[in-house]
Each structure stands twice: as structure tokens, then as C-alpha cells.
Amino acid sequence: MTYLLLVVGFVVLVGGAEVLVRGASSLAVRTGLSPVVVGLTVVAFGTSAPELAVSVGAARSGQAGLAVGNVVGSNIANVLLVLGVSALVGGGLVVAQKVVRIDVPIMVVASVVVVLLALDGRISGAGGGVLVAGIVVYVIWTVAAALRGDDDAVVAEYEEAFGTPSRRPVALDLVQLVGGVLLLVLGSRWLVDSATDIAATLGVSDLVIGLTVVAFGTSAPELATSIVAALRGERDIAVGNVVGSNIFNLLSVLGVTAIVAPGGLPVSDEALRLDLPVMLAVAVACLPIFFSGYQISRWEGALFTVYYVAYLAFLVLDAMGSGLRDPFAIVMGFFVIPLTVITLGIVGVRAWRNRVGPDGRGRRSTRTD
Numbered sequence: 001m002t003y004l005l006l007v008v009g010f011v012v013l014v015g016g017a018e019v020l021v022r023g024a025s026s027l028a029v030r031t032g033l034s035p036v037v038v039g040l041t042v043v044a045f046g047t048s049a050p051e052l053a054v055s056v057g058a059a060r061s062g063q064a065g066l067a068v069g070n071v072v073g074s075n076i077a078n079v080l081l082v083l084g085v086s087a088l089v090g091g092g093l094v095v096a097q098k099v100v101r102i103d104v105p106i107m108v109v110a111s112v113v114v115v116l117l118a119l120d121g122r123i124s125g126a127g128g129g130v131l132v133a134g135i136v137v138y139v140i141w142t143v144a145a146a147l148r149g150d151d152d153a154v155v156a157e158y159e160e161a162f163g164t165p166s167r168r169p170v171a172l173d174l175v176q177l178v179g180g181v182l183l184l185v186l187g188s189r190w191l192v193d194s195a196t197d198i199a200a201t202l203g204v205s206d207l208v209i210g211l212t213v214v215a216f217g218t219s220a221p222e223l224a225t226s227i228v229a230a231l232r233g234e235r236d237i238a239v240g241n242v243v244g245s246n247i248f249n250l251l252s253v254l255g256v257t258a259i260v261a262p263g264g265l266p267v268s269d270e271a272l273r274l275d276l277p278v279m280l281a282v283a284v285a286c287l288p289i290f291f292s293g294y295q296i297s298r299w300e301g302a303l304f305t306v307y308y309v310a311y312l313a314f315l316v317l318d319a320m321g322s323g324l325r326d327p328f329a330i331v332m333g334f335f336v337i338p339l340t341v342i343t344l345g346i347v348g349v350r351a352w353r354n355r356v357g358p359d360g361r362g363r364r365s366t367r368t369d
Contacts, residue, residue: 002201010217013187017049020180026173044191048248049180050218053188055253058210059261063196068267069210070218071253073277075111076211076244078221079282080308082242084224087301102242104286106138110250111283118267128258128265135251155336191217204319206269211275212315239296245281278311 024042058066113134117127153283189212199209226241258265267276 002194002197005190006029006198007212008264009187009189009191009194011187011221012183013050013191013218014051014220015337016053016180016183016187017046018180019176019183020046020049023180027170043172045248045252048245048253049184049247050188050220050280052253052256053184054191054214054218055129055257057188058111058206059193059257061192061208063197064190064261065205065207066195066199066210066214066267066270067257067265069207069275070214070259071249072271072279073211073215074219075249075279076275076282076311077215077308078242078246078349079286080304080311081216082219082223083239083296084301084304084306084308085223087243087296087297088305089227090231091298103247104283107201107243107246107250108280108283108287110134110247114254115280118272118276121269121272122264123254123258124264125259125261128255131251131255133249135255138251150232162181170270173329180347184267190311205270207269207271207275208315208319212312226273243286249284282307313347355363 024046051070055067055068058064058070103118110131113122114131116124117130124132193212195209198213201208227240254265
């Protein structure tokens with residue numbers, strides 16, 4: 001029954017997010033908001049709603065490890081798994097210049113801020129307030145930039161994806177909005193309770209459950225949205241959805257959770273030693289890859305996917321106390337990761353040199369997409 005409740009909780013949680021996004025998007029379009037504003041706010045927040053519901057519920061239930069692991073694991077999964085699989089399925093992903101210049105650095109900075117706030121073993125309520133203030137500034141600034149039409153290509157894709165006003169009754173939109181919130185609350189409660197019981201049964205920490213099972217489940221909306229967008233050719237949306245969701249997870253989900261958690265949000269030494277640094281490294285790894293021609297190629301997507309599988313394998317070995325854990329860490333830490341860093345660094349330097357040109361004044365892009 002516990003495992004069944006876990007599955008049902010996932011289904012209700014993801015379904016609630018989908019219903020919420022549909023109702024809220026339809027209402028937003030009815031009000032005359034720009035489709036790009038709807039995509040950057042309503043949809044981005046909606047895909048982070050499962051993480052918010054689970055983390056807040058876990059924190060209020062005293063399961064701090066589950067709350068932190070959910071966000072950290074979701075951010076790792078969003079980049080390595082969602083972008084990796086989307087690039088593989090879509091034959092590569094085109095990255096908007098705005099995402100490269102602005103959003104990815106913001107994601108990196110937000111990751112650094114979260115790590116710094118957690119260094120003393122707890123994200124305080126005041127620290128949570130700083131994170132929430134950051135998401136408010138980010139949303140206002142992003143919407144203002146979109147309304148100025150700073151990136152016509154991205155705006156055009158959002159117009160195509162969200163630009164048709166709904167003809168259905170307004171009451172249906174309201175029902176979906178309220179119903180989506182209720183489903184999120186119910187699904188998160190079932191998910192947190194069942195995940196906690198499973199962690200106790202298996203003898204592993206709630207942090208590990210949050211980093212693996214729960215993080216994968218709450219990343220399902222991003223995975224589905226990005227794959228569909230990639231298959232439809234809306235590849236900027238696929239990438240922007242992931243980066244925007246990670247920013248929302250770090251600033252709004254962790255921020256709100258730290259505020260509502262009694263005494264702030266505890267962060268374990270285990271998370272500080274491994275999982276938060278991995279999350280930060282994954283965010284930084286986006287920079288050279290995204291700069292290599294403003295796209296994520298299939299081989300880069302395959303690399304991301306393999307790394308996610310390796311990370312999960314490490315967590316499983318660690319939880320089992322396997323003797324293979326240390327050799328695995330040695331191979332990853334002293335061979336695979338350095339080799340990848342060097343490769344990505346070379347790719348980034350070459351891309352930068354090609355863009356700057358021999359005269360140092362830059363080259364005009366010839367891309368038409």
C-alpha cells in the first residue's frame with residue numbers, strides 16, 4: 001500500500017500541476033497578457049509547483065532532508081536528465097542567446113547563494129526571504145524585458161504556443177485553477193508520507209529518497225514539457241523551461257520552504273558535502289556547453305544523460321554501503337569528471353574565439369533560427 005500510495009501521489013501531483021497550468025494559462029491569456037509573459041511566469045511557476053508542494057509539506061512534517069533533496073535532486077535531474085533526453089530526442093536543442101547571456105548565469109548565481117546560505121547547516125527564515133526577494137526581482141525584470149521585445153525569436157515561439165485565447169467557459173478555467181491546487185496539496189501529502197515510510201523501511205535517509213525517487217517524480221512535468229516542445233520544434237521553450245524551473249526551485253521553492261519551516265530549513269552535512277556541490281557543478285557545466293554555438297548537441301545530451309545515471313548509481317551505492325562506492329568515486333573524480341571538464345573547456349574556448357574573431361571585435365551571427 002505504501003508503494004501504491006507513492007505512485008498515486010506522483011500521478012495526482014503531476015496531474016494537479018498540469019490542470020493548474022492549463023487553467024491559469026487560459027485565464028492569463030484571456031486577460032490580454034502577452035503569451036511570452038504567460039510562459040515565463042504562469043507556466044514556469046506551474047512546472048515548479050510539485051517541488052513547492054512537496055518541499056513545504058515535508059518541511060512542515062519535520063522531513064527537512066526530503067525537502068532539500070527534492071529541490072537539489074530536481075535541479076540536477078532537470079539539467080542532466082531533462083535537457084539530456086530532450087537533446088537526444090529532438091536531435092539537439094537550440095539555445096536562445098538571452099538564456100546564455102542572462103538566465104544561465106542567474107541560475108549559477110542562485111546556486112552559489114543557496115550553497116552559501118546553507119554553509120552553517122541551515123537556511124534561515126531571513127535567508128529564505130532573500131531568496132524569495134530574488135525570484136520577485138527576477139520575474140519582474142524578465143517580464144519587463146519580454147514586453148520590450150528583446151528577443152523576437154523567443155517571443156514568436158511563445159506566441160505560437162500560448163497565443164490562442166480559449167473559447168471555453170471562464171468557470172472551467174476557475175475550476176481547473178482551484179482543482180489543480182487541491183490536487184497538488186493532496187498529491188504532495190501522499191507522496192511525502194509514503195516516501196518517508198519507504199525511507200524508514202529501506203534504512204536510508206529521507207535525503208536520498210528526496211534526491212532520487214521524489215526528485216525524479218517532481219521533475220516529470222519538466223521532462224514531459226521539454227520533450228514535447230523539442231519534438232514540436234519549440235526548442236527555445238524546451239531549454240527555457242528547464243533553466244526557468246531551476247531558478248524558481250532555488251529561489252521560490254527553497255525560499256518559501258525556509259520561511260514556513262519552524263526555525264528555518266536544516267541542511268545535512270551529507271547534502272553539503274556531495275549533493276549541493278554537484279548541483280552547483282551541473283549549473284556551471286551549462287555555461288561552456290550552452291556557449292558552444294548556442295545549442296546543445298546530441299552528444300552533449302548523451303553526456304548529460306550518462307552523468308545523471310552515474311550520479312544515481314553513486315547515491316544507490318552510498319545508501320547500500322557498498323564496497324564499490326569508493327572505487328566508483330575515484331574513477332568519477334579523478335578521470336571522468338576532469339576529462340569532461342577539459343573537453344567542455346576546450347569547446348567553450350573555441351566557441352568564444354569563433355564568436356570574437358581574430359580582430360577581437362566579435363563576429364555577426366549568421367544563424368537564422
